[in-house]
Structures are given as structure tokens and as C-alpha cells.
Amino acid sequence: xxxxxxxxQLYDPAIGLxxxxxxxxxxxxxxxxxxxxxxxxxxxxxDGLLLMPGFIDIHVHLRDPGxxxxxxxxxxxLAAAAGGFTDVCAMPNTKPAVDGAMVLRDILExxxxxxxxxHQLAAITQGQDGERLVEMATLQAMGAIGFSDDGRGVRSSxxxxxxxxxxxxxxxVLATHAEDPDLSHGxxxxxxxxxxxxxxxxxxRSAETAMVARDLELLRETGGRLHICHISAAExxxxxxxxxxxxxxVTCEVTPHHLLLTDEDVPGLGALGKMNPPLxxxxxxxxxxxxxxxxxxxxxxxxxxxxxxxxxxxxxxxAPFGVTGLETAVPAVYGALVQTGELSLSRFVDAxxxxxxxxxxxxxPRIAVGERARLTLFDPCCSWQLSEADLRSKSRNSAxxxxxxxxxxxxxxxxxxxxxxxx
Amino acid sequence: MRHLLAIRDLxxxxxxxxxxxxxxxxxxxxxxxxxxxxxxVFYEDSTxxxxxxxxxxxxxxxxxxxxxTEGSSIQKGESVEDTLRTVAALGARVAAVRSPWGLSLQALxxxxxxxxxxxxxxxxxxxxAIADLIAVKREFGEMQGRTLLIVGDILHxxxxxxxxxxxxALGARVxxxxxxxxxxxxxxxxxxAEEVQLEEGLRQADxxxxxxxxxxxxxRGYLPSIAEYRRLWGxxxxxxxxxxxxxxxxxxxxxxxxxxxxxxxxxxxxxxxAEQITSGVYGRAAVLEAMLDAH
Numbered sequence: 001x002x003x004x005x006x007x008x009q010l011y012d013p014a015i016g017l018x019x020x021x022x023x024x025x026x027x028x029x030x031x032x033x034x035x036x037x038x039x040x041x042x043x044x045x046x047d048g049l050l051l052m053p054g055f056i057d058i059h060v061h062l063r064d065p066g067x068x069x070x071x072x073x074x075x076x077x078l079a080a081a082a083g084g085f086t087d088v089c090a091m092p093n094t095k096p097a098v099d100g101a102m103v104l105r106d107i108l109e110x111x112x113x114x115x116x117x118x119h120q121l122a123a124i125t126q127g128q129d130g131e132r133l134v135e136m137a138t139l140q141a142m143g144a145i146g147f148s149d150d151g152r153g154v155r156s157s158x159x160x161x162x163x164x165x166x167x168x169x170x171x172x173v174l175a176t177h178a179e180d181p182d183l184s185h186g187x188x189x190x191x192x193x194x195x196x197x198x199x200x201x202x203x204x205r206s207a208e209t210a211m212v213a214r215d216l217e218l219l220r221e222t223g224g225r226l227h228i229c230h231i232s233a234a235e236x237x238x239x240x241x242x243x244x245x246x247x248x249x250v251t252c253e254v255t256p257h258h259l260l261l262t263d264e265d266v267p268g269l270g271a272l273g274k275m276n277p278p279l280x281x282x283x284x285x286x287x288x289x290x291x292x293x294x295x296x297x298x299x300x301x302x303x304x305x306x307x308x309x310x311x312x313x314x315x316x317x318x319a320p321f322g323v324t325g326l327e328t329a330v331p332a333v334y335g336a337l338v339q340t341g342e343l344s345l346s347r348f349v350d351a352x353x354x355x356x357x358x359x360x361x362x363x364x365p366r367i368a369v370g371e372r373a374r375l376t377l378f379d380p381c382c383s384w385q386l387s388e389a390d391l392r393s394k395s396r397n398s399a400x401x402x403x404x405x406x407x408x409x410x411x412x413x414x415x416x417x418x419x420x421x422x423x
Numbered sequence: 424m425r426h427l428l429a430i431r432d433l434x435x436x437x438x439x440x441x442x443x444x445x446x447x448x449x450x451x452x453x454x455x456x457x458x459x460x461x462x463x464v465f466y467e468d469s470t471x472x473x474x475x476x477x478x479x480x481x482x483x484x485x486x487x488x489x490x491x492t493e494g495s496s497i498q499k500g501e502s503v504e505d506t507l508r509t510v511a512a513l514g515a516r517v518a519a520v521r522s523p524w525g526l527s528l529q530a531l532x533x534x535x536x537x538x539x540x541x542x543x544x545x546x547x548x549x550x551x552a553i554a555d556l557i558a559v560k561r562e563f564g565e566m567q568g569r570t571l572l573i574v575g576d577i578l579h580x581x582x583x584x585x586x587x588x589x590x591x592a593l594g595a596r597v598x599x600x601x602x603x604x605x606x607x608x609x610x611x612x613x614x615x616a617e618e619v620q621l622e623e624g625l626r627q628a629d630x631x632x633x634x635x636x637x638x639x640x641x642x643r644g645y646l647p648s649i650a651e652y653r654r655l656w657g658x659x660x661x662x663x664x665x666x667x668x669x670x671x672x673x674x675x676x677x678x679x680x681x682x683x684x685x686x687x688x689x690x691x692x693x694x695x696x697a698e699q700i701t702s703g704v705y706g707r708a709a710v711l712e713a714m715l716d717a718h
Contacts, residue, residue, distance in 0.1 A: 188525075192609055192613070193609050193610075193612050193613035194613065195613075196578075196609060196610040196612075196613030196614065197584075197613040197614060198525070198526060198546060199525050199526075199544065199545040199546030199547065199581055199584045200525045200526060200544075200545070200546065201525075201545070270526075270529060270530065271530065313530060314527075314530060315524070315526060315527040315528075315529060315530030315531070316525075316526050316527075316529070316530075317524040317525055317526055317527040317544065318524065318527060319530075
């Protein structure tokens, strides 16, 4: 099957590509770039669009198996395509957790042959109990791209150290949810003037930073590869910056909501402002933006955490932590940081493509003849307002509902053909 | 006014009017009449708040439906929402809800029943603040330029939060004193108040509000001992002597006598603790009048 995109701006900064041209895909492979290409059976008008290497979201919760009232593989991947993502990395805290061959095989089988590719992580410990390591070598050989007890983290320093030691010769990445549960205990929002004013239990920033410092010191001792999920505090950015300067193999990610919102938004957002780690202060947000711009923070990842409407409607005290992000990440960050000049377009693309894939050692398909077609199309000029009708997830818990957006995902072009992001 | 969930939701004039009306009722004005019932839905133990709502409702002619955790469907796991729908269907127009869950009523404002927050976790206890404002207004007339000192476990106190908002809204200055684990840096700023040394605060205060010390704070490690708390933060007779003449002592109750407040101070001449309870009935009656648009 032949598909051509006419007149898009082909933008792949990692190989210095930035030109307006036509692109032809034949049987899932880029067959031609340039003028005078033959038409395919399907033609996409790329005028005014950016065509980029396929975006990847390295932190999503697909809830499948076990909590398919929140999301399932079908709806989660629809949401990904709606957000312009060709690839997602799925977290293993499903029910049951991805801690053994059976669950992993089931997910990988069901994810096969879809336009959006699922890269699956496995748990660090069995049942994410924080005590007994999973069969890392076996699961890695089956296709697990990394290991994480995301959702709670590894409480015991000794277990985390053993996990790092065990993972090192495998070259496996441990993705840590850095949270000291004694410090975060019962906290619903960031501990600070806002939590004090509202009278809600808070999580101090040390609940994250102390755990990050611990994991970095363990990594310094054991060697290996560590990825720190969804960092939220200014001090964490500095800890990672220093660790990288020291030569440790550490990477980290930040969510769009931590880049765009602060704890001051919590009263207005209610339960949609409740996530873990919590929204922090303007100082933290500024440090996260700076860390993203200078590359200390490798990737933007959504921590897409769908919860059924009735669950999120229970008020900030009882609602579960988390917001969705797949549909909104790219336009929200583009509008708030790229259009305003705070973040370069090339770093923005890098944080959703090359740098994000490097976290798990995944190659980025280039925009070049002979490469697999895994491409993201984005309309940088479209202004629109996010409403529930724009969401493809089974859940509706976006912190950006009602937000004016600049720039909109247009579609993804993969071996499966062209899939538009919206009608 | 459809609901009363937090003091900060009230415009200054609205709060002013509720306090004035509550004081007028306290001084003998005739309450307006209303039809129907008030439900008290309590997920925590309470004596005075529940009875106070019951009394206030009776002043207006409202029947009282009482639900508490013990011996109700709540124990069978019925949700707050379903319980409120039930009491609404039984004829209650207003529900006074007490729970340990901060800001949980904000998600329930579309139910077919009007809500009064009777205390939610650490967050708010607006009718307590209105009661205290009435008691203080009765004493001093105007709040403008007065100084309120709150002593104790500010971190976990909905009474401190509501009162800080209420007294500030009506022009008073708010000072806070307490153990550093229960009054951590940034808390005073968050409440728009100033942190002071206890003795210094006592010298400046027109109103000294002593908070109840929950014994579980010691169990959770916030305090090394109740004895040391009393030594450092208790309102002893010696400390009370630092208050200027005319200053009054408040306590939201129930008191741990000889812990946060000396036994002899509870009923001392400068204590307005009993008055807080009485004002509470009339303050709640004023709130119910406003909510039910009673004439």
C-alpha cells in the first residue's frame, strides 16, 4: 500500500532534516522524499503541518488487564493516536501486575499488530511487594523493556540495591517511582502554603528528593542504569544534574502537568488537581522547565492515569491520584513552552522522540528513505479548546479540560497506514 | 446562600450579616420560621456541634433527623452521597455534615439538599468560626483592630483555619503559636497570619483561643510527651496572667483540663468558653435562616 504526504515540513532535528517536501510510504517503509513523487492510494495534505519522527510517551497506565473500566488496550491506544503518539511505554502496575511470563505474554500478544506500538515494562518486585525480585532476565528476554514498581516505589533500600545489582549485567533500566512512603504518608497535595491554607494533608518535597538522593547513591555504588519517573521538585532536577555530571547512567522524565500547573491550581481543579507526585510550586515548575530546556530532564512523559468518572467525582479527599495525558501532552506543552519561546522546537521534539527512546535503549526510526514509517503529524497553527469530546480515553480525568490549546496533533503514519488524530 | 462549606466562600458583607444576625438572635430577636427538617450526618463523634445544630433547627421550627456512624447504613458502607440522598428523600432540606475528610463536601453540591459543613478533616468548621465571632463581637463590638491569638495544633485544626479566615475577613489580626511540628514553617503564611512566641502573643492578644490537643498527636510522633506540651504550650494560670485586662479566653471544646488549659481557667472570669457554646446555637440559627431564606 502506498501513502503520500504532500508539502509537509519534514522535521527530524537529530539528522539535521528541516525542509518542506513530499514523502512517500510504501508497505510501511519510507520509499521517497522530495518533489515529483508518484501519488499513493491515499494522499495526506501536509500543507502547514510538521512531520516528525514518531512521538513516544514513555509513561502510560493502560489499566489492562484488571481495571478495564478505566482504560483498555483499545481505548488507551486510541488516546495515544489522538495525541500524536506512535509508541507508548506501558507501566506494569496492572491487576495482576506484570511480574511474570504469563501476564507479560498476554499483553504483548494482544498488543501485536497495532498501529501504536506498546513497549511493556515489568515490575521490579513480585506483585510489586517491594521485597522479592522478578525474573528479570526471563522477562527481558521475552520483551520487557525495563522494570518499575511505579505507583508505589521500592521502599527498602536493600531491595533497591539488590535490584540495581541484578539488573546491571542485563543492561536493564530500573525506572523508579521516587517516593518515601513514610514522608508522603496520607498526603493528598504538595505540602506548602496551599495545603496549609486548604487544610489538606500534604506530601513534603523531601518525600521525593530524599528517595531520589537514595537511589542515586545506590546507583553510584552498584553501577547500572536508573530512570527517575515523573520528577516534580526543583531539588530533584539539581540532584539529577549533579549525578549526570558525575557520570552516572541516570535519566529522568517530567509530565506536562508538572511543567504547566502548580499547587495554586489545585483549588480550582479539585480532584483533577490530585496526582502523585503532587503539583508543586512555581519555583519547582520553573526549575523543571529549565531542566527540560538544558537536557537534564531527558523526556516529557504523561503518566497517563485514567480513572473512571465516578471515581474522580468523589471529591479531592477520596478520589484516586492521577490524570490522563495522552491526548493533551503534545499540544499543551507546545502551546505553553514552544510557542512562547521558552523551549526550542528541537528540544521539544527530542524530548518526545530520541531522548525519550534512549531512556529504554529504543532506536528512533528516522525520516529517511528505507526507514520504517513511524511518523507524527502536527498542526502548529491550530487553535482550539479542549473539551471532553476530544478525549479518546475511556476516562475523562484531564487536568487540561477547558484549556485553550495552540497546536494540534494531526495524525500518525505507521506501517498500519495513516490514522488521523481527530475528525 | 445555598451551602456553607468554608468561611472563605462568604463575601465579607455576608459574613458580617451572619454574625450580626446571630448576635441579634442571641440578644433576644425572634427567629424566623421554616418548614421541614435538618439532618445531622456525622462521621465523627460530636456532642456540642450536633446538639447545637439540633437546637438551632428547633429555634426555626425544623425537625431533626440524626445519623451517625454507629448503627446506621454508614457502617454497611453506604457512601456520603447516598446517605445525603436518603435524608433528602426523607424530607431534610439541610444536612449538617461532619467528617474526617477535608473538602469532601465540595464534590456533593449538586445533590437535592443544602449542605452545612459541620467540620471536615483539617479543613473547615465554618459555623464554629461564626459562633466564635459572635462571642467576640458581643465582647468587643467590632473586630477591626483586634488581635486573635490561636495556640496549639494549628496544622490539624479546622477551627484554626476557619477562625483565621473569619477574623481576618472582619479586620482582626491573627497570631499563631504552637509546637514547630504542629505549626511548621509556611503554615502561618498560608493562613495569612503571623507566627509568634507564645508569651509575646499573649501580651498582644485580645482573644486567646486555645486548641484541643488530640492525644493521637503524641502517638504519631509530633510530640515527645503531653507533659512537655503542657510545659511549653499549655495555657497555665501563670501564662494567662500575661493577657491584658479585658482579654478573653476561648476554647472550641472539649477541653483536656490541665493539658492545653488549666482547670481553673475554663470557668474563670476571662473565659468565654460557655458563651461560645451559646453563641454557637444562635450563629447556626442565623446560618439556617439565610440558607432556607426563612422569614
